[in-house]
Amino acid sequence: MKDRLLALHSSPTTRRSSRLITAILCLSGTVVALQQTMVIPLLPDFPKILGVSADDASWLVTVTLLTSAVATPIVSRLADMFGKRRMMLISMTMIVVGSLVAAIGGNFVALLIGRGLQGFAISMIPVGISIMRDELPKEKVASATALMSATLGIGSALGLPLSGLIFEHLGWPAIFWLSAIVGVLLIIAVAAVVPESSVRTRGKFDFLGAVMLSTALTAILLAISKGARWGWTSELTLLMFVIGIVTLALWFPYELRVTQPMVDLRTSAKRPVLLTNVASILVGFSMYANNLSTTQQLQMPKISGYGFELGVMAAGLCMIPAGLAMVFFAPVSANITKRFGAKITLIVGGTVLALAYIARVFLTGSIALIIISAAVVSIGTAIAYSAMPMLIMRSVPITETASANGLNSLLRSVGTSTSSAVVAAMLTSMVIPSGPGEGLPSIDAFKNIFWLAALAAVAAAAAAAFIPRRGAKPETALRPVTPEGFELPDAAVSETEIVVAGRVVRADSRPIRQAVVTVMDMEGRPIDWSRADNEGNFSLALPRPGRYLVVTSADGWSPRSQVIAFDSAQSTHTVELGDRLTISGKVGVDGRTTSGTVVTLTKPTGEFVASTVTDGTGHYGIALPTSGRYILTALTESGHGTLARQIAVIAQSTVVDFDVPVDAEPLTTV
Structure with missing residues (x-):
């Protein structure tokens, strides 16, 4: 939550142990992120290796996307309920099992199952961020969460050259064997070093809410990721969109009614959380356009007039500076947050992203310029991503940090999935002829992608600008406050949370x-x-x-x-709570107490709100509605006297007495 809160709730760890915890969690996040892109360089070869079509091979990416989207909110919620380290260990076990199934099976079905199991582990990133909040000293939280947030981009960028290198020298099964071995080592490291958090929420798991959300996400993401292949107006694509939208329409009211919801929509609707999540979708869209377009731009043949004809390996290696830029700028992002606040950090990140993409529109003449501009995009991504967990954790209850960060990560994935579909659509729709019946993406296709990504980044910065600054201003506060409006801690803390x-x-x-x-x-x-x-x-x-x-x-x-x-x-x-807020008062007729008088409350726009009848002493009471202007009307029992008053309701009980003249509004016959 706030800086003071982060300090009060952090376990007293030594400098050495906090660094070790951070290193292990960030390494885990990077390994998880690697799973998202490690098969992408192999997609052109898998149809021949596995004896399947190119469309079938693309499911090796799609299934990981789907399982990660489904698992992230579920695992994050379970982490809040049953233990964050426990769910991290389970998630890492899924990577190991999935990698072994893929490596040993050696066929398309085994690979598909293995890739699906690997996708469950992406939830380790939001869960790891929540562990950092629980276990690290306050002064370490911002930098650690910045680096952990950046691991998604770091792993995605490094996965391209790493998997290509392993494939060329050791064959494709070695990629999965390496994932399994690293996964086992990380399971041991997490179990030995990362403590289990004592911060857990009580209650029952919302199984129906989880099933409904999973169904909606699967349908919508299938439509987005496969729409280009199936056809955006095909029956199957439209059916998936309808299933997803209808299920979400049923899920929202259910989550508002259920006692312990899968996702706390009321908290998610708070402006800081809502706007941060909106920015997450937009930054995810903008970031992924960089990963998808850069390697393809470098691999384009020279006959296109703008390509450099690099191989898969060389193009992947060109993404390493982008991954390293995220590593180096994570602590810079943390310093921006400490000095100016997470809101400003997110605005800066979105602005850098936008400027970098605008530069990419014009810097297409050399490999070096493309690498540099892609690295600047990654810098903006690192800055923006670092701010999001801090904004989320300062706005939700401590016992819900994992699930709240999980929702943020899920929406980030929605942004990357949408980006993938849009980039593919633009590259296939804007082509130049390269041979009989063949075509290549035009340079304008790439430039339009960059303009669109820049627009998304500007929208993310604009959304961040509306995130409220809370608390007293520094110059008027009695004690020092953070840029977010919360007091700084005097010291770190307690072992008995x-x-x-x-x-x-x-x-x-x-x-x-x-x-x-x-x-x-x-x-x-x-x-x-x-x-x-x-x-x-x-x-x-x-x-x-x-x-x-x-x-x-x-x-x-x-x-x-x-x-x-x-x-x-x-x-x-x-x-x-003993005192119910009401609109109450006493109604009389020509100064005499009267019972049975009807008192109604309506809005000035005509909507009915409530009504009641006075008791034997002439008193009435109506439960206080939301703040605003209302019309309060009294009608005597005989129907021969009525009086209306306009009242302003605020968050406190209101007393309105009536003395209705008998002829105030006489009965009119039409």
């Missing part, structure tokens, strides 16, 4: 849905917050047992603050 549970109820013990519980230390500094589920249950992560200030609020209820002594993670605390 606990997760406590509670329930928000009304006076009759019935639960209050979707109440927000915020916990602060006794000096008023933020620690964590939680949104109660539909049964009123909430959980909070605290740095240690002790006394904390707890503030609880819910729509339609007066907020309550109280000091609670949390002694252990086993204790459950009940928070009671």
Whole structure:
């Protein structure tokens, strides 16, 4: 969450152990990212090797995309519930098993199954980021998460030349044997070095929500990735889009109703989270266009008028500077975040991306210029990616960091998938003749890709600009604050982090849905917050047992603050909200108390909101609606007197008394 929160909840690790944890997690992320691109250089050869068509061979990339999209939100949610290290070990095991199946099987079906299993491991990146938040000292979190975020781009860039090199000298099975061996070593390293986090959320896993989301993602990503081959207006493509959209339309209201949803849509709709996720899609689109277009541009034959006729290996090696640029600029990104805040970092990253792509439109004359401009694109990507986890973690409850980062990674994948489809469509639609019945992509096709990627980057920076800056301004704060508006820690922290549970109820013990519980230390500094589920249950992560200030609020209820002594993670605390916010008052007729008077509440635009009837003493009460302007109308029981008033409702109870003259609005007969 905030810097103070990150400090309070980080385990006290030594400088050496924090570096080792960071190194192992980042190496794991890089290995996982390698799986995304390591078969791409082999796609032209697989049809001959495996005896399949080129369309069948493309499924070796598609199946990994699909399983990674499905697994990321599921594994991330399970990590919040059952342990982050545990899910990392399971994910890495999937890489090992998938690699062994592919290497030993040696046929297309075995490769397809193996590649599908490898895709499950992509969720290690958001889970690893959450482990860093839990385990590293505050001053290490920004740089570590920046590097971990960059591993997706680093691995994707390095996978192209590495797999080509291994294929040329050792054959294609060696690629999978290497993945299996490295996977086993990383399983041992993670088990030995990375501690299991004590921060876990309680409750049941949302199986139906997971199935619905998986179905929607599979259908939509299939349509996007295969639309060019199937035809964008073909029955199968349209069917996949319809299945995906309809399933999502059913999934959204279900997630809002279910007690413990797969994805907390209310938290995801918060402006910082929503805009960061929008930027993630756009940056993912922009980044992947670089990976896809650069190698193809370099491999184009010289007869195209702009190509350099490089081989697969040489073109892949030209991507190494782009991968290394992401490594070197990860700490630079962290320093930008520390000094100016994650919002500014994301804006800078999007701006650099846009400028780099604009430069790519004009810098096409030499291999060196293409390599340099592609590396600058990677720099912008590294800067933008580094900011996203910090923006997410500062805006969601601590017990939901893995699932929130998982959703962000998923949307990034949606961006890369869309980019792949758009790039393929543009390269095949804008061609120049190269022989009888043959054609090559024109230079304008590449330039249009760069313009489109630049536009996506500008849109990402624009989205980031609307992310709110929160908290007091530095010049007016009583204590130092970060650029995000949260106080800086005095020191790092505690070995006794606990997760406590509670329930928000009304006076009759019935639960209050979707109440927000915020916990602060006794000096008023933020620690964590939680949104109660539909049964009123909430959980909070605290740095240690002790006394904390707890503030609880819910729509339609007066907020309550109280000091609670949390002694252990086993204790459950009940928070009671007793005062319902209302519009209330007394209705009289010519100064006399009257019962049975109808009181209605409508909007100035005509929509009905609520109605009630006065009691024997002339009093009425209506539950407080959302803030805004309303029309409150009283109608006497006899129907011969009525009076309307316009009122402004804010987040506090409102008293409106009526004294209705008998002839205020006499009955009219038409």
